[in-house]
Amino acid sequence: xxxxxxxxxxxxxxxxSLLSDVLQEAGYDTQSFGRAASFEIALAQRTPDVCLxxxxxxDTDGLTLVHRLALEKGAVVIIIxxxxxxxxxxxxxxxxxxxxxxxxxDPAEVVARIxxxxxxxxxxIQSGMTARFNGWTAHFxxxxxxxxxxxxTPFSHAESEVLRLFLEAPKRLISxxxxxxxxxxxxxxxxxxxxxxxxxxxxxxxxxxPKNPQLIKTIYGxxxxxxxxxxxx
Amino acid sequence: xxxxxxxxxxxxxxxxSLLSDVLQEAGYDTQSFGRAASFEIALAQRTPDVCLxxxxxxDTDGLTLVHRLALEKGAVVIIIxxxxxxxxxxxxxxxxxxxxxxxxxDPAEVVARIxxxxxxxxxxIQSGMTARFNGWTAHFxxxxxxxxxxxxTPFSHAESEVLRLFLEAPKRLISxxxxxxxxxxxxxxxxxxxxxxxxxxxxxxxxxxPKNPQLIKTIYGxxxxxxxxxxxx
DNA sequence: TCTCAAATCTAACGAATTGTAACACCTGCA
DNA sequence: TGCAGGTGTTACAATTCGTTAGATTTGAGA
Numbered sequence: 157x158x159x160x161x162x163x164x165x166x167x168x169x170x171x172x173s174l175l176s177d178v179l180q181e182a183g184y185d186t187q188s189f190g191r192a193a194s195f196e197i198a199l200a201q202r203t204p205d206v207c208l209x210x211x212x213x214x215d216t217d218g219l220t221l222v223h224r225l226a227l228e229k230g231a232v233v234i235i236i237x238x239x240x241x242x243x244x245x246x247x248x249x250x251x252x253x254x255x256x257x258x259x260x261x262d263p264a265e266v267v268a269r270i271x272x273x274x275x276x277x278x279x280x281i282q283s284g285m286t287a288r289f290n291g292w293t294a295h296f297x298x299x300x301x302x303x304x305x306x307x308x309t310p311f312s313h314a315e316s317e318v319l320r321l322f323l324e325a326p327k328r329l330i331s332x333x334x335x336x337x338x339x340x341x342x343x344x345x346x347x348x349x350x351x352x353x354x355x356x357x358x359x360x361x362x363x364x365x366p367k368n369p370q371l372i373k374t375i376y377g378x379x380x381x382x383x384x385x386x387x388x389x
Numbered sequence: 390x391x392x393x394x395x396x397x398x399x400x401x402x403x404x405x406s407l408l409s410d411v412l413q414e415a416g417y418d419t420q421s422f423g424r425a426a427s428f429e430i431a432l433a434q435r436t437p438d439v440c441l442x443x444x445x446x447x448d449t450d451g452l453t454l455v456h457r458l459a460l461e462k463g464a465v466v467i468i469i470x471x472x473x474x475x476x477x478x479x480x481x482x483x484x485x486x487x488x489x490x491x492x493x494x495d496p497a498e499v500v501a502r503i504x505x506x507x508x509x510x511x512x513x514i515q516s517g518m519t520a521r522f523n524g525w526t527a528h529f530x531x532x533x534x535x536x537x538x539x540x541x542t543p544f545s546h547a548e549s550e551v552l553r554l555f556l557e558a559p560k561r562l563i564s565x566x567x568x569x570x571x572x573x574x575x576x577x578x579x580x581x582x583x584x585x586x587x588x589x590x591x592x593x594x595x596x597x598x599p600k601n602p603q604l605i606k607t608i609y610g611x612x613x614x615x616x617x618x619x620x621x622x
Numbered sequence: 623t624c625t626c627a628a629a630t631c632t633a634a635c636g637a638a639t640t641g642t643a644a645c646a647c648c649t650g651c652a
Numbered sequence: 653t654g655c656a657g658g659t660g661t662t663a664c665a666a667t668t669c670g671t672t673a674g675a676t677t678t679g680a681g682a
Contacts, residue, residue: 242495249501252508255488262475268482275485312658327530348640350660356642357659366641368543373532375546376639376668383530547669581630583670589632590669599631609629609678 160274160333161202164188165195166210166236171259175208178263179270192221204231205333206270211237211248223251232273236261274337287323289384290371292362294319301361309361318354322372322382331379355380393507394435397421398428399443399469404492408441411496412503425454437464439503444470444481465506469494520556522617523604525595527552534594542594551587555605555615564612588613 162184164175172188179186187204189195209222222233235248238259245256255269285297293302296316301309311319317339321330335351355372362371373381395417397408405421412419420437422428442454468481471492478489488502518529526535532549534542544552550572554563568584588605595604606614 242498246497246501249498249505254505264479265475265482268479272482272487275487314659347660349662352640353642353660356640359641370531374640374667378546545668580670582672585630586632586670589630593632607630607677 159183159185160205160336161185161187162206162208162270163195163198163204164208165190165192166208167191167212168210171210171236174263175266178267182267182270184270205274205331206232206234208234208236208266209253211235211239211244219248219251222248222253232270234266234269234273236266271337274334287386287388289323289326289386292384294323296320311358311361314354315358315361318351318358322380323384323386323388326382326384326386329375329379329381334379392416392418393438394418394420395439395441395503396428396431396437397441398423398425399441400424400445401443404443404469407496408499411500415500415503417503438507439465439467441467441469441499442486444468444472444477465503467499467502467506469499518621520619520621522556522559522619525617527556529553544591544594547587548591548594551584551591555613556617556619556621559615559617559619562608562612562614567612 162179164172164179164186166172166175166188167190169190172190176186176188184206187198189198211219211222222235233253234255234257235253236257236259237244237248240258245258248256254273257266257269285295287294287296291304294300294311295302299311299313299316301311303309318335321335321338332348332351336347339351359366359369359372364371371382371384373383375381395412397405397412397419399405399408399421400423402423405423409419409421417439420431422431466486467488467490468486469490469492470477470481473491478491481489487506490499490502520527520529524537527533527544528535529549532544532546534544536542551568554568554571565581565584569580572584592599592602592605597604604615604617606616608614
């Protein structure tokens with residue numbers, strides 16, 4: 157469970173294997189399905205980080221599937237479809253898809269779009285290199301964490317990457333896959349552990365109670381949520 | 390909260406006014422710029438939620454601009470470009486753009502894609518989401534259950550799912566099927582048992598008398614009913 | 623009422639996930 | 653060269669949560 161997992165649902169075998177090859181090349185784990193039935197069975201067991209879905213399926217209405225996926229699972233959903241009409245794209249996106257790619261597609265673009273999605277659309281943050289949250293002030297330009305009392309603690313670059321990710325998306329679930337993507341992960345097999353360690357070190361500097369962290373919450377099997385009230389500037 | 394703010398940067402006046410009209414129609418505030426210089430000045434003052442950027446600008450290298458925007462501001466960046474080569478799209482996305490739309494574009498699709506991007510920014514946890522019932526206070530933002538006396542008991546994510554389900558539908562029968570549906574719908578054969586266990590653990594934390602539960606009632610053969618007097622806030 | 627099968631409860635186990643201390647390997651610098 | 657701090661890796665501890673299995677409860681029918 158270290159690389160982001162991508163489910164591919166398409167009835168054309170050539171497309172499946174093409175996508176599968178390209179994505180594995182790009183450092184993702186993939187699992188392919190030819191029909192919605194088997195796709196859903198697999199979904200019940202694991203939640204992928206991204207779903208690539210073809211709409212023209214023999215055994216289900218693709219749009220309904222996309223809607224459910226986006227709503228219930230929270231996975232990133234990308235539609236890959238031969239239907240090129242603007243109306244198709246609009247309804248697909250309205251129903252919850254995060255992107256819509258038209259066949260024939262270029263594999264490189266698919267990879268690029270997946271990366272962009274995993275990186276995550278960040279909410280707009282104020283310009284400036286400092287953020288305030290729950291009594292702390294993080295100075296990213298100086299790599300300094302400031303106490304309510306003004307006491308300073310330095311933090312390293314690796315720690316700043318994690319902290320920035322949290323502060324840019326407070327109160328949102330951040331999956332490990334997203335972190336890996338955002339932190340320029342080298343897709344190393346054991347990067348999961350490295351991330352744990354980064355977070356652990358960050359927690360120490362934020363003086364979190366190990367038994368009961370207030371700011372960085374772990375969601376078992378899903379990721380982390382940063383619970384601070386953040387303001388940039 | 391006011392309307393999301395969108396900055397439009399394009400050197401063609403017709404495109405600017407077209408986008409501007411459509412987006413205002415769709416409920417956004419917009420601000421248009423014909424050249425990068427004025428765009429950057431405005432950026433220094435306000436941070437938009439979304440930037441629509443044309444890459445073929447007279448006075449700046451668009452890609453550099455996008456890179457800076459994405460990196461420093463964290464705004465959602467959507468490139469609108471006449472350059473249709475796959476390579477252009479890939480590098481644009483790699484540099485931090487969140488989407489890449491090719492000219493000529495359909496206004497409806499632009500709106501749909503903006504919506505899709507902004508949708509992802511919703512918080513997973515509302516700040517201060519708490520519910521009171523029968524002397525207890527459930528803090529879903531902190532995963533904490535609070536006693537009348539103020540004593541705190543943490544609860545896990547899995548437990549929070551069940552508890553939230555109950556608190557959102559108090560005094561109503563909740564069938565096991567409904568639960569399964571709401572709790573990730575892993576139609577696993579033995580998921581029934583897993584749910585029992587979750588409820589059992591929840592009961593323990595709520596200090597229910599096993600012989601005579603006051604809050605979570607089992608309806609043999611039908612489901613459960615939560616009997617608390619719930620008030621959210 | 624009594625009996626029994628189905629439904630439910632829960633203690634205990636174990637697989638998967640996460641936390642973190644300790645170590646190793648860098649890099650930059652005096 | 654030696655030192656200091658940063659960072660990934662390893663190894664092991666702790667936690668979460670589904671599963672199992674046996675006990676207990678329920679309600680329909682005898």
